[in-house]
Amino acid sequence: MSTKKTVAVVFGSRAPEHDVSIITAISSIIEPLKLLGYKVVPIYIDKTGRWWTGDEFARIETYQNEKKLAHAMKRRNAIELNVNEGLTIIKGTKLGVQYTKIDIVFPATHGAFGEDGSLMGLLRMANVPFAGCDMEASVIAMNKILSKIIAMQNGIATPKFLYFSRRNFETNPAAVIKEINEGLKYPLFVKPPHLGSSIGITKVSKKSELENALEVAAHYDTQILVEEGVENLIEVTLPIIGNDELTTGLLERPLNRGEFFDFDTKYMNGGKKGKNSKAGGGKNGKLGAQGYSEIPAKLPAKLSVAAQNLATAMYHASGLSGIARIDMLIDEKTGVVYFNEINPLPGSLYVHNWARAGISNVELIKKILRLAEEKFAAEQKTATTFKTNFLKQF
Amino acid sequence: MTKKYLSRFTIKPDYGEVLLYMLQQTEYDVKEYLKWLHRVKNFRTVIKRQSLVKTKKIRLLDLMLVIFTMLYAAGIFCLVWFSEAIWANVLALVLLLILPLVTPYVIIVPLVISKYLIQKPAEKKILARAKAKLAAHPAAKIAVVGSYGKTTAKEVLRIVLSAGKKVAATPGNINQPLGIAKFVDKLNGDEDILIIEMGEFRAGDITKMCDLVGPDIGFITGVSEAHLATFGNLQNIVKTLFELRDFLGKKPLYLNGDNDILRKEDNKSSILYSVDGLAHETVKKVEIEPLQTKFTLGKYKITSQLIGRHNIGIVAAAVDLAEKFGMSAVKIEKGLKDLIPFEHRMQPVIVNGAIVIDDTYNGNLMGVTVGVNLVRELDGFKRKIYVTPGLVEQGDKTRQIHVEIGKMLADTFDVIVLMQNSVTDFIIEGLKKHKFAGELLIEDNPLKFYQNLDKFVAVGDLVLMQNDWTDNYA
Numbered sequence A: 001m002s003t004k005k006t007v008a009v010v011f012g013s014r015a016p017e018h019d020v021s022i023i024t025a026i027s028s029i030i031e032p033l034k035l036l037g038y039k040v041v042p043i044y045i046d047k048t049g050r051w052w053t054g055d056e057f058a059r060i061e062t063y064q065n066e067k068k069l070a071h072a073m074k075r076r077n078a079i080e081l082n083v084n085e086g087l088t089i090i091k092g093t094k095l096g097v098q099y100t101k102i103d104i105v106f107p108a109t110h111g112a113f114g115e116d117g118s119l120m121g122l123l124r125m126a127n128v129p130f131a132g133c134d135m136e137a138s139v140i141a142m143n144k145i146l147s148k149i150i151a152m153q154n155g156i157a158t159p160k161f162l163y164f165s166r167r168n169f170e171t172n173p174a175a176v177i178k179e180i181n182e183g184l185k186y187p188l189f190v191k192p193p194h195l196g197s198s199i200g201i202t203k204v205s206k207k208s209e210l211e212n213a214l215e216v217a218a219h220y221d222t223q224i225l226v227e228e229g230v231e232n233l234i235e236v237t238l239p240i241i242g243n244d245e246l247t248t249g250l251l252e253r254p255l256n257r258g259e260f261f262d263f264d265t266k267y268m269n270g271g272k273k274g275k276n277s278k279a280g281g282g283k284n285g286k287l288g289a290q291g292y293s294e295i296p297a298k299l300p301a302k303l304s305v306a307a308q309n310l311a312t313a314m315y316h317a318s319g320l321s322g323i324a325r326i327d328m329l330i331d332e333k334t335g336v337v338y339f340n341e342i343n344p345l346p347g348s349l350y351v352h353n354w355a356r357a358g359i360s361n362v363e364l365i366k367k368i369l370r371l372a373e374e375k376f377a378a379e380q381k382t383a384t385t386f387k388t389n390f391l392k393q394f
Numbered sequence B: 001m002t003k004k005y006l007s008r009f010t011i012k013p014d015y016g017e018v019l020l021y022m023l024q025q026t027e028y029d030v031k032e033y034l035k036w037l038h039r040v041k042n043f044r045t046v047i048k049r050q051s052l053v054k055t056k057k058i059r060l061l062d063l064m065l066v067i068f069t070m071l072y073a074a075g076i077f078c079l080v081w082f083s084e085a086i087w088a089n090v091l092a093l094v095l096l097l098i099l100p101l102v103t104p105y106v107i108i109v110p111l112v113i114s115k116y117l118i119q120k121p122a123e124k125k126i127l128a129r130a131k132a133k134l135a136a137h138p139a140a141k142i143a144v145v146g147s148y149g150k151t152t153a154k155e156v157l158r159i160v161l162s163a164g165k166k167v168a169a170t171p172g173n174i175n176q177p178l179g180i181a182k183f184v185d186k187l188n189g190d191e192d193i194l195i196i197e198m199g200e201f202r203a204g205d206i207t208k209m210c211d212l213v214g215p216d217i218g219f220i221t222g223v224s225e226a227h228l229a230t231f232g233n234l235q236n237i238v239k240t241l242f243e244l245r246d247f248l249g250k251k252p253l254y255l256n257g258d259n260d261i262l263r264k265e266d267n268k269s270s271i272l273y274s275v276d277g278l279a280h281e282t283v284k285k286v287e288i289e290p291l292q293t294k295f296t297l298g299k300y301k302i303t304s305q306l307i308g309r310h311n312i313g314i315v316a317a318a319v320d321l322a323e324k325f326g327m328s329a330v331k332i333e334k335g336l337k338d339l340i341p342f343e344h345r346m347q348p349v350i351v352n353g354a355i356v357i358d359d360t361y362n363g364n365l366m367g368v369t370v371g372v373n374l375v376r377e378l379d380g381f382k383r384k385i386y387v388t389p390g391l392v393e394q395g396d397k398t399r400q401i402h403v404e405i406g407k408m409l410a411d412t413f414d415v416i417v418l419m420q421n422s423v424t425d426f427i428i429e430g431l432k433k434h435k436f437a438g439e440l441l442i443e444d445n446p447l448k449f450y451q452n453l454d455k456f457v458a459v460g461d462l463v464l465m466q467n468d469w470t471d472n473y474a
Helices: A018-035 A060-064 A066-072 A117-126 A135-140 A144-153 A166-171 A171-185 A207-220 A263-268 A301-317 A345-357 A362-382 B002-006 B013-026 B030-039 B054-081 B087-105 B109-136 B150-162 B177-185 B205-213 B234-241 B243-248 B260-265 B309-324 B327-335 B367-377 B395-410 B424-435 B445-451
Strands: A006-012 A037-044 A051-053 A081-082 A087-093 A094-101 A104-107 A161-165 A186-192 A202-204 A222-227 A233-243 A246-248 A285-287 A289-294 A322-331 A337-344 B140-147 B165-170 B194-198 B217-220 B253-255 B272-273 B283-287 B293-295 B300-304 B347-351 B356-358 B383-388 B415-419 B439-443 B463-468
Touching: A006 A094, A018 A037, A018 A060, A018 A104, A018 A345, A018 A362, A018 B445, A051 A081, A060 A066, A066 B463, A081 B424, A104 A117, A104 A362, A104 B194, A117 A135, A117 B415, A135 A144, A144 A161, A144 A301, A144 B150, A161 A166, A161 A171, A166 A171, A166 A207, A166 A222, A166 A322, A166 B395, A171 A207, A202 A207, A207 A222, A233 A301, A233 A362, A246 A301, A301 A322, A301 A337, A322 A362, A322 B030, A337 B217, A345 A362, A345 B054, A362 B205, B002 B087, B013 B030, B013 B054, B013 B087, B030 B165, B054 B087, B109 B205, B140 B150, B140 B205, B150 B217, B150 B253, B150 B309, B150 B327, B177 B205, B194 B293, B205 B234, B205 B243, B217 B243, B234 B243, B234 B260, B243 B253, B253 B260, B253 B309, B272 B309, B283 B309, B293 B309, B309 B327, B309 B367, B367 B383, B367 B395, B367 B463, B395 B424, B415 B445, B424 B439, B439 B445
Parallel strands: A006 A037, A006 A104, B140 B194, B140 B217, B165 B194, B217 B253, B253 B272, B356 B463, B383 B415, B383 B463, B415 B439
Antiparallel strands: A037 A051, A081 A087, A087 A094, A161 A222, A186 A202, A186 A222, A233 A246, A233 A322, A285 A289, A322 A337, B283 B293, B293 B300, B347 B356
């Protein structure tokens, strides 16, 4: 095989989606990379933030058995990073110290301490190519307030919203509640803006439920986002790959029967929440990363086109690159498509959707790596030094 | 040489386990086992595809191996203990070093002894009993022979004829005398038709099995360069297959007319079946699709789930035979409806939205040609992908045949996945000769690849997976 580059896949981390990240990394990234002939270095960040590497960490069984995981976490599997002239992994072995130079990094963490841009910041410092969204875009994507502001600034429809700091709410809750009641129409959604996987989100139908919902969001985040719910709702999502030129997957509609997806519905129950949901997802259902869904979403052509256009516009507006998924809300009666949120690293890369769109998991990985290298090459052309006499004059 | 020697000192799996595994893989065929022993370069990487099944026979051999090793070690120990002479120490060291070289041969001694003292006489009895039972059995006996296509032909005949007759056929790919005898043992005696597949490895094999079975009707499904390693040349294969015609005399013999050699060998007394049908009933309106094949044969409008043009002939022959057995059109049509693809033989399966044609039981150039031709006929796919480890048992034509395969693949497929082994370079040579411009992937872990096939394919892909390469050919 011609490809012999070393790809480090970073996953796990200190985030509620720690376990989901392991699945994304092993199933959708590491296995295809191996099939493509890459030398894969799995880098596992445990729940306390320690970094590990070793073949054991590329096997799902390691994480299914506490003893196996503890065994894998033997001292010499702990790693250090060297960020001089690229990224080098330093690891102890029986015979001494082993240095592994990394050619490309594939970040596969979900949520905080990774997907939120922090990992990308480290990789930028190391000046190593990496897959997926860059630091700034990840920060925007993982902050629902910022991404909604970006949408508004770019003329992209998004449900009306207000946001507050936790401190603001805790010192004067009555004022915050008053502002919400005067400024927004019920039902509302109260969200911790930095968290993914629907953690801490509450749907509020009555005024009496609002304070409790705000407290829940404040428990998880330093900011609180409150937005209006969309009526006659159809939820759709669209995975996209690309830097400048984009390739879209298929518009996908989660079959959640009117209830919004919380963490358990997304990952624990296989999407079978709600009495009416059928195992198998019905005739057109497909088990995806978020349970059962309709691929492609059966929508009037006009709405499909509008959703596709909104998603690609938002992808560009936020400066996303590599891969991301744009979630949208549609008011079926009015036909208005709203931007909801961005997922800069879709769970399992949404391989089920790409396969339906004619792009295999292996092809998807190849494309994402190529995009990473293209982005890196383009960035290397940007000047990072500037000659001045400043120091001499000091 | 040194590397091979050192690789015998393996712990997981241990050396004994590797030897026993290979004996099991070669079905205790000592010749095949010895061939492998001389060919193998690294004992550590032998067990890839399967694992050792601990049968009674294996446990017994394992025990013998342990006893032998203990006695051998005791001998060395005594030599060192009781003699102070330098030569004794040197001899002990030599004996110790040659132990791994001796062990593979020691292990076959009990096999060879038991073969001639127990197995052969027992087999003789079993075969005699089967022959007597068959001679007294009133059913019409159909013998199916050929370098390729015989299992498919047997299954097509069984399914179509079963719609109106009580039919029994040798199961799976059982096609050797002992297997046939075991099949005969289970017969009720009230069957109308018996279909018996016969596999040939050496000249005289078909005559022996005809003598056992006493067929009334014969089918020769194809001739190609299969098992060349034992036959030497194609002519010997033809001669062996036509032992069936010699036995049948004036009884009906069906020949696959799609095969050039069989057509040439026809002495006008045989019934030729082909993609065009039979002499008295022609096939028309053929439509080749990825999941089904449509055609008409006289009054029958056939939609068969058996894919590929090459299956049309045998279906037509089955209809002809069913009519000769007096089956009604209604029953024949029912039989045709029951035809479904056979496991690992041009069996289309949907993986991740892609159409994957599993033809991994195919093992010869003709089968490869048929598969590739089918893919050439099918349009409307985003990518055409071919997966193969290559063909085993091609004798001194190994290179020529694989270069030929490479040439065939070059202008048909967008992606070619080769399982790394001794013929990989020959296929690549063929691909280069025909300027293959697609993507070439070489996988060194076939099992892992097959298990992860879903990651390789997507909607719009057509995948043809052919041939199998078990560990004993490594």
